[in-house]
Amino acid sequence: xxxxxxxxxxxxxxxxxxxxxxxxxxxxxxxxxxxxxxxxxxxxxxxxxxxxxxxxxxxxxxxxxxxxxxxxxxxxxxxxxxxxxxxxxxxxxxxxxxxxxxxxxxxxxxxxxxxxxxxxxxxxxxxxxxxxxxxxxxxxxxxxxxxxxxxxxxxxxxxxxxxxxxxxxxxxxxxxxxxxxxxxxxxxxxxxxxxxxxxxxxxxxxxxxxxxxxxxxxxxxxxxxxxxxxxxxxxxxxxxxxxxxxxxxxxxxxxxxxxxxxxxxxxxxxxxxxxxxxxxxxxxxxxxxxxxxxxxxxxxxxxxxxxxxxxxxxxxxxxxxxxxxxxxxxxxxxxxxxxxxxxxxxxxxxxxxxxxxxxxxxxxxxxxxxxxxxxx
Numbered sequence: 001x002x003x004x005x006x007x008x009x010x011x012x013x014x015x016x017x018x019x020x021x022x023x024x025x026x027x028x029x030x031x032x033x034x035x036x037x038x039x040x041x042x043x044x045x046x047x048x049x050x051x052x053x054x055x056x057x058x059x060x061x062x063x064x065x066x067x068x069x070x071x072x073x074x075x076x077x078x079x080x081x082x083x084x085x086x087x088x089x090x091x092x093x094x095x096x097x098x099x100x101x102x103x104x105x106x107x108x109x110x111x112x113x114x115x116x117x118x119x120x121x122x123x124x125x126x127x128x129x130x131x132x133x134x135x136x137x138x139x140x141x142x143x144x145x146x147x148x149x150x151x152x153x154x155x156x157x158x159x160x161x162x163x164x165x166x167x168x169x170x171x172x173x174x175x176x177x178x179x180x181x182x183x184x185x186x187x188x189x190x191x192x193x194x195x196x197x198x199x200x201x202x203x204x205x206x207x208x209x210x211x212x213x214x215x216x217x218x219x220x221x222x223x224x225x226x227x228x229x230x231x232x233x234x235x236x237x238x239x240x241x242x243x244x245x246x247x248x249x250x251x252x253x254x255x256x257x258x259x260x261x262x263x264x265x266x267x268x269x270x271x272x273x274x275x276x277x278x279x280x281x282x283x284x285x286x287x288x289x290x291x292x293x294x295x296x297x298x299x300x301x302x303x304x305x306x307x308x309x310x311x312x313x314x315x316x317x318x319x320x321x322x323x324x325x326x327x328x329x330x331x332x333x334x335x336x337x338x339x340x341x342x343x344x345x346x347x348x349x350x351x352x353x354x355x356x357x358x359x360x361x362x363x364x365x366x367x368x369x370x371x372x373x374x375x376x
Contacts, residue, residue, distance in 0.1 A: 001113075001171065004069070005106045006129030007164040011076060011157045012099055013137025013216070016041065017236075019092070020336070021220045022150045027085045031221075035340020038217040040089055042333035044096020045103070046326060052101045061108045062173040068101035069165040076161045079154040100329075102164070109171065135240030142220055142233040195323045198308040200369040202327035205304045207362050208270070209331025210338075211355040212297055215277065217336040222348040223286075231283035235290045242294030250299040254306055260371055262303045264363065270296030271359040278352030307370070 019041075020034040029037065048068075056064050075095035082088040110126045144153050223232035254262050273292030280286040308324045343351055 001106045001110050002126050002129045004065070004164045004167050005103065005126060006133050007160050007167075008069070008072065008099060008102050008106070009130045009133035010137045010140075011072070011160050012041070013133055013236075014141040014153065014157060014160075015079075015095075016141075016216050017138035017220055018141040018145055018150065018153055020217050020340075021145060021224070022153075023085065023088065024221065026150065027088070029085055030340075031218075031343040032337065032341040033085060034221075035217060035336035035338070035343075037085070037089055037092055038340075039213065039333050039336035041092045041096035041099070042213075042329050044093040044098075045100030046096075046329040046333060048097035048100025049104045049326065049329070051097075052104045056105065056108055060173055061105050061112065062168070062171060064101060065105035065109065065168045066165070068098050068105055069161065069168045071098040072102055073158060073161040073165055076154065076158040079157070080151060113171075131240055131243060134243075135237045138216070138219070138236035139233060142223075142229070145220060146229060146233070194326070195308075195312055197311045198323050201304050201307045201311070202324050203369065204362060204366050205301070205324065206327040206331040207358065207365065208267075208297065208300065208304075209328045210335040211274070211331075211358055212293075213332045213335030214339040214351060214355055215274075215293075216332075217339070218343070218348065218351075222352075225348060226281065228280065228283070228286055231280075231286040235286060238287050238290040239294040239298065242291050243298035246295055246299055247302055251302065251306075254303055259303060259307045259310075263300060263307075263366060264371075266296045266300035266303060267359060267363045267366065268296070269293075270300060271356050271363075273297070274352055274356040274359055278349050278356060 016038060020031075020038045023029040023034040023037040024031070052064055052068075072095070075091060075098050078091045078095075079088070082091050107126075140156070141153060144156065219232050219235060220229075223229045250262055250266075269292055273289050273294075273296050276285060276292060277289035280289055305324055339351060339355075342354070346354060
């Protein structure tokens with residue numbers, strides 16, 4: 001499951017960091033439309049998660065995984081056949097739905113097979129796949145842009161999807177107790193889709209994800225404009241190494257000191273990193289920004305997710321996690337389109353400077369939504 005999760009996320013981030021450049025170069029798209037091409041994938045992922053969440057208990061998590069990874073192959077290959085911008089947008093949407101379904105299935109299977117006494121440890125190992133993919137996906141994508149055609153990126157994505165499909169046949173169907181009739185009926189109410197107790201922290205993460213979507217989507221175009229292509233190729237690698245090195249310490253401090261002790265410094269560091277990113281003119285500056293953003297944004301994400309889980313009883317943890325990531329998807333989904341439209345007015349440096357201010361404003365938003373409450 002961890003390997004499949006890694007491959008599924010690797011394709012996501014490989015394409016996320018390159019598809020805006022492809023839309024601009026191949027179809028002469030505006031930055032607004034390029035942002036839509038990038039962000040519509042996340043909207044598709046959100047749709048996929050909502051739909052699969054309703055049926056996965058009845059259909060079976062392994063069957064959903066096999067079908068989703070199969071569709072992931074087809075939609076990854078269809079990038080090669082997208083002859084115009086509307087078709088490319090449609091392919092991105094369906095590709096995102098397959099991603100959302102596959103990642104939901106892997107997460108569900110992991111939750112079902114890990115012994116309750118080792119759930120935190122097991123999910124920690126499982127999530128490492130996504131963290132590594134965040135580093136390697138953009139790194140490979142930027143590297144392929146420099147040495148090959150965009151079509152090579154789509155071929156590599158299709159091969160990776162095929163590998164994830166092949167591995168999906170290995171595990172057996174997890175055995176678990178299905179909910180009773182009353183539980184399943186409640187699932188179709190709004191409370192079956194969202195855990196209201198985690199809405200405050202989810203609003204914060206929506207804004208934070210919105211701001212970071214501009215980095216992921218437009219970093220290749222930003223780097224091209226300011227001759228930072230080589231540094232941009234290592235940005236996500238440095239970012240992820242920073243997160244991997246610092247997360248054990250931030251997690252321990254979260255347990256000892258509480259969420260607020262981690263949240264405020266992380267948000268301030270993230271704002272500072274985004275400010276430095278906006279003014280980057282050389283390799284050292286850009287990679288220094290990657291370190292600071294990794295310390296800030298990278299650790300705030302885990303802090304926020306832990307905050308969401310702590311807010312609910314055990315039997316609502318799955319729904320709390322789902323609600324949290326729905327808001328993450330919304331931020332990353334609408335961000336590229338709206339920020340792409342803003343680019344024509346601000347330019348890249350101006351856009352990231354505005355995002356730095358938005359992150360600082362989020363410190364106040366965090367205080368009013370969560371900070372006034374006593375951390376437990």
